[in-house]
Amino acid sequence: MASRELSATVDVGGGGTIAQFVAALNIDVVDLGVPIISMHSPFEISSKLDVYNTYLAFKAFYEKSKRRI
Numbered sequence: 001m002a003s004r005e006l007s008a009t010v011d012v013g014g015g016g017t018i019a020q021f022v023a024a025l026n027i028d029v030v031d032l033g034v035p036i037i038s039m040h041s042p043f044e045i046s047s048k049l050d051v052y053n054t055y056l057a058f059k060a061f062y063e064k065s066k067r068r069i
Contacts, residue, residue, distance in 0.1 A: 032058075 019031040034054045037045040 017031055019029040023029050032054075034046055034051050
């Protein structure tokens with residue numbers, strides 16, 4: 001599965017998720033999601049392959065987490 005790494009700090013705001021508020025409590029956060037063009041506009045655009053690959057990534061993460069318990 002192809003991936004791209006982007007590193008940004010949430011302490012400067014921006015993303016619009018709750019990650020910045022959780023990070024303010026000194027808790028490590030990871031903000032993940034499907035890439036969307038024109039998010040929150042009348043016509044959001046997403047690739048079916050991006051959605052599917054995100055599903056596979058989340059599934060692999062949770063399956064690996066279950067094995068650790």
